[in-house]
Every structure is written in structure tokens, then in C-alpha cells.
Amino acid sequence: MAHTVQNLYRAGMPRPREFDENRVLLAIRDEFWDKGYAATSMDDLLRVSGLGKGSLYGAFGDKRSLFLRVLRDYDDANLLVLRERLVSAARGIDVVREFVLGLTGDPTGAVARRGCLLANSNAELAASTPDVAAEARRSYDAIATVLTAALERARSEGALDPGIDPSETARAALVAQLGLIALGRTGMDIGALTVMAQSALARLLPTPAQ
Amino acid sequence: MAHTVQNLYRAGMPRPREFDENRVLLAIRDEFWDKGYAATSMDDLLRVSGLGKGSLYGAFGDKRSLFLRVLRDYDDANLLVLRERLVSAARGIDVVREFVLGLTGDPTGAVARRGCLLANSNAELAASTPDVAAEARRSYDAIATVLTAALERARSEGALDPGIDPSETARAALVAQLGLIALGRTGMDIGALTVMAQSALARLLPTPAQ
DNA sequence: TCCATTGTGGCCCATACGGTCCAGAACTTG
DNA sequence: CAAGTTCTGGACCGTATGGGCCACAATGGA
Numbered sequence: 430m431a432h433t434v435q436n437l438y439r440a441g442m443p444r445p446r447e448f449d450e451n452r453v454l455l456a457i458r459d460e461f462w463d464k465g466y467a468a469t470s471m472d473d474l475l476r477v478s479g480l481g482k483g484s485l486y487g488a489f490g491d492k493r494s495l496f497l498r499v500l501r502d503y504d505d506a507n508l509l510v511l512r513e514r515l516v517s518a519a520r521g522i523d524v525v526r527e528f529v530l531g532l533t534g535d536p537t538g539a540v541a542r543r544g545c546l547l548a549n550s551n552a553e554l555a556a557s558t559p560d561v562a563a564e565a566r567r568s569y570d571a572i573a574t575v576l577t578a579a580l581e582r583a584r585s586e587g588a589l590d591p592g593i594d595p596s597e598t599a600r601a602a603l604v605a606q607l608g609l610i611a612l613g614r615t616g617m618d619i620g621a622l623t624v625m626a627q628s629a630l631a632r633l634l635p636t637p638a639q
Numbered sequence: 640m641a642h643t644v645q646n647l648y649r650a651g652m653p654r655p656r657e658f659d660e661n662r663v664l665l666a667i668r669d670e671f672w673d674k675g676y677a678a679t680s681m682d683d684l685l686r687v688s689g690l691g692k693g694s695l696y697g698a699f700g701d702k703r704s705l706f707l708r709v710l711r712d713y714d715d716a717n718l719l720v721l722r723e724r725l726v727s728a729a730r731g732i733d734v735v736r737e738f739v740l741g742l743t744g745d746p747t748g749a750v751a752r753r754g755c756l757l758a759n760s761n762a763e764l765a766a767s768t769p770d771v772a773a774e775a776r777r778s779y780d781a782i783a784t785v786l787t788a789a790l791e792r793a794r795s796e797g798a799l800d801p802g803i804d805p806s807e808t809a810r811a812a813l814v815a816q817l818g819l820i821a822l823g824r825t826g827m828d829i830g831a832l833t834v835m836a837q838s839a840l841a842r843l844l845p846t847p848a849q
Numbered sequence: 850t851c852c853a854t855t856g857t858g859g860c861c862c863a864t865a866c867g868g869t870c871c872a873g874a875a876c877t878t879g
Numbered sequence: 880c881a882a883g884t885t886c887t888g889g890a891c892c893g894t895a896t897g898g899g900c901c902a903c904a905a906t907g908g909a
Contacts, residue, residue, distance in 0.1 A: 447856070464767060465677065465767070467763075468677050468767060470896065470897085471896075471898080472895085475858095480857080480858080481856095481857055481858030482898080482899090482900095483856075483857055483858055483899095483900085484856065486898075487857085491897075542765070543766070544762065544765075549762045551762075552754065552758060552762030552821065553677075553759070553762060555754075555824045556674070556675070556824075557675070562824070563826075565825040566826065569822065569825065600838070601839060601842060603818070604815055604818035604819055604822065605814055605815065605818055606818070607821040608814035608816070608821070609818075611817040611818070611820070612779065612813075612814065612817060614762060614765045614766075614772070614775075615765060615772050616765065616776065617776050617779075625811070632843075657875090657887075681867060685888095690888080691887055692888070692889070692890095693870085693888060693889080694887055696869085697885085697887085701867075702867065702868090
């Protein structure tokens with residue numbers, strides 16, 4: 430109530446943060462992404478964030494909490510981008526195309542080699558950290574939902590064979606993308622990966638929207 | 640030459656090993672499989688192997704060498720099983736079916752949750768350990784080759800639509816299996832995973848045998 | 850101007866890590 | 880039985896880990 434707020438501010442205001450929280454979280458995300466969870470030390474995180482231990486622990490808690498925070502932010506951002514694409518895309522089917530071909534956009538293969546923070550983390554930690562597995566389930570389910578909506582829109586736009594089930598196809602697209610992510614992480618030739626992605630897409634959407 | 644052998648055996652024969660090398664390697668493989676590379680300590684390995692430090696280091700070298708040895712053995716064994724299936728299978732297409740549906744064979748979902756040692760290791764270590772990425776490329780390429788042979792046999796057995804390219808389809812089957820492995824590791828409902836695997840298979844082999 | 854509060858960064862610690870080394874045991878050969 | 884060679888398990892080491900702690904700085908309200 431009101432007097433509580435009064436009490437909270439009875440004394441002086443705290444010293445404000447000197448660092449940009451978002452910038453720090455992105456730097457830490459990149460470090461976890463490049464090295465994996467276990468192979469990243471707190472020293473690494475202090476270095477890339479430029480903070481001292483007190484600040485980092487005070488702001489985000491221990492390594493595990495920090496990692497989960499970063500992972501959730503990453504998932505949320507990815508989902509947001511996907512949903513926005515569905516809103517802004519000219520055709521629903523383009524969303525699915527972009528989704529499956531995403532990794533092959535970078536001709537150097539660096540993006541493919543890096544893979545997906547969620548996929549990497551799930552493979553490394555799902556067995557020992559139930560929170561990570563749960564986060565992966567949540568995220569993949571949400572992605573399938575958005576892809577289903579995209580395919581339903583594609584159907585209403587006449588870009589999809591009516592015999593194709595949007596929900597089932599959305600899940601197949603997710604499976605394909607996860608497989609391509611796994612293959613891309615091996616560092617295989619990006620040209621070969623691109624061919625496989627296009628082939629997978631042709632199988633998923635037998636009526637190409639051109 | 641001959642006198643070298645004489646020299647080697649001039650003195651007494653060494654004390655023989657007290658442990659079963661294969662049993663030890665399997666126990667260590669399981670530990671790496673369950674926990675991942677970084678999260679497995681040498682103490683863990685000593686415990687599950689039942690050996691002392693001197694024995695383990697003497698027999699296999701350091702942790703990294705031991706891991707690579709175990710990973711290669713795992714891959715070789717998997718490839719051997721796949722090749723033997725192709726030889727013994729009634730129909731070539733059955734090999735591909737088994738390959739894609741493999742994870743869903745265990746109704747408890749434990750197999751799916753555990754995933755594949757190679758896929759897990761590649762996701763965790765590909766960026767920092769080129770040997771692991773190279774091993775994954777080698778293994779996936781070999782798998783694709785066997786699956787291609789299986790599909791060529793299926794074609795000659797009339798179980799495959801002639802318009803389907805064996806090599807391309809084999810790679811698509813690999814992509815699908817890797818995607819299913821990634822999803823299975825999230826711990827998602829095994830029933831839903833099974834549906835997705837069957838759906839993926841139906842897309843891969845539009846002329847179902849049986 | 851002083852005070853209460855929180856940010857800040859580095860010092861410090863216990864521990865667990867991977868790896869080396871060694872003293873003794875086990876075994877075959879001469 | 881003696882010698883030579885390897886196996887065995889544990890003691891030991893240096894290091895780096897994740898994390899706690901604290902003295903000081905900075906801030907805005909009273």
C-alpha cells in the first residue's frame with residue numbers, strides 16, 4: 430500500500446548501475462554460446478562483461494542462474510523475431526522457408542558452425558539440468574505453434590496443397606531445422622548443407638510458393 | 640627384425656592386465672554419455688571403471704584421449720550394426736525405417752532422453768575440439784552412404800518410387816533422425832515423438848513398403 | 850551536509866580439478 | 880628362485896574453479 434512505498438523511499442536512493450545490463454547479457458550469451466556452459470569459467474564471464482565479481486553476482490546471482498537467464502532471453506528474442514516475421518511477411522509460407530533455410534544464409538558457414546544456443550545447451554545439459562530441458566520443450570512447442578499459424582495462413586493464401594496438415598508439417602519443419610542445426614555444427618561444407626536444406630524444404634512444401 | 644623380437648623378449652613377460660578393457664570402456668562411455676564431457680570428472684571415471692589412476696592413465700592416456708577413444712568406438716560400433724542390418728534385413732527399406740524410428744522403440748522414453756553420444760558430444764564440443772567435429776562428419780557421411788545403399792536396394796526391390804533419389808533421401812533421413820534426437824533429448828512426451836517420427840518417415844518414403 | 854542505500858571491484862577461501870609419480874605387487878621367463 | 884617388466888592404486892601437486900566477503904564509491908533525499 431501507500432505507506433509501504435513511503436517506507437521504501439524513506440531513506441536515500443541507491444547508487445545507479447554503471448553498466449548496460451543488456452550489453453552485458455549479450456556478451457555473456459555469446460561466451461556461453463561459443464564455449465558451452467561447463468567450459469565457460471566465471472573468469473571468462475567477468476572478462477567479457479568487464480564487471481567485477483560483486484557486480485555480476487549481485488545483479489544476476491551465480492553462474493547457473495546467469496546461464497538460465499541468458500538462455501531464456503535468447504529464446505524469447507528468437508520467438509519474438511519469428512512472430513514478427515509472421516506479421517510482416519508477404520506470405521505465410523515465407524516464414525517457414527526462412528525458418529528452414531535460416532542457417533544457410535551465411536555463405537562462410539560461421540553461423541552454421543555456431544549452431545543454436547538452445548540446441549547446444551539442450552544437448553549438453555538436458556540430462557543433468559531439468560530446467561534446460563523444460564525450457565527447450567517450451568520453446569520448441571511455441572515455435573511449432575507459430576509455424577502452424579504460418580502454414581494455416583499459407584493454406585488460406587492458396588500456397589499450400591489442401592491435403593497438407595499445417596500442424597504436422599510445422600512439426601516436421603522443426604525436426605528438419607533441428608537436424609540441419611546438428612549437421613551444421615559438425616562444420617560440414619556449407620554448400621552441401623544448403624542443398625540438404627533446400628531438399629528438406631521441397632519435401633515439406635510440395636507446392637512451392639516460388 | 641628377428642633379433643629385435645629376441646631382444647624384446649630377452650627378459651620376463653609383463654604382468655597381465657587385471658581388468659577387462661572392453662568392460663571398462665563401456666562403463667566410461669556410459670558415464671560420458673549420461674553427463675557430457677566437461678561435467679564428467681576423472682574421479683567419476685575411476686569410480687565407474689573401478690580402476691586406480693595409474694591404471695587408467697597408463698592404459699588410455701588423459702581424459703581427452705580417453706573420451707576420443709570412447710567416441711570412436713561408439714561410432715564404429717553403430718556403423719557396424721547399421722551395415723550388418725543392411726546385410727541381414729529382409730528389405731532394404733526396413734533399414735531406413737528402423738533408422739528413423741530407432742529412438743521410439745523404448746516406450747519409457749529413456750532412450751530418447753539419453754540421445755546419441757555423438758550428437759551430444761558434437762553439440763557440446765564441436766566449437767572447441769575439432770577432432771570431435773571431424774569425427775561427426777566422418778560418421779554422418781558413412782551413415783548416409785549406408786542408407787543410400789539401403790535405398791538403392793529398396794529401389795531394386797520395387798519398394799521405392801523410381802522418382803526418388805536414394806542419396807538425397809538418405810541425407811534427408813539423416814537430417815530427420817538428428818532432429819528427432821534433438822527433440823527426444825528435451826524429454827518431450829514419447830508418444831508425440833513417435834508420431835513425429837512416423838510422420839517424417841511417411842514423408843521420406845511416400846511409397847510405403849508393407 | 851549528512852545519511853542510508855546500493856553498486857563496485859578485488860581480495861580471499863575451500864575445494865575439486867586433471868595429471869604425475871612412486872613404491873610395491875604380480876607375473877613370466879631364464 | 881632370481882630377474883626383469885609391467886600393472887596397480889593411492890599419495891601428492893599445482894592450479895583454477897565457483898563463490899563469499901568487505902571496504903569503498905557514488906548517489907539522491909532529508
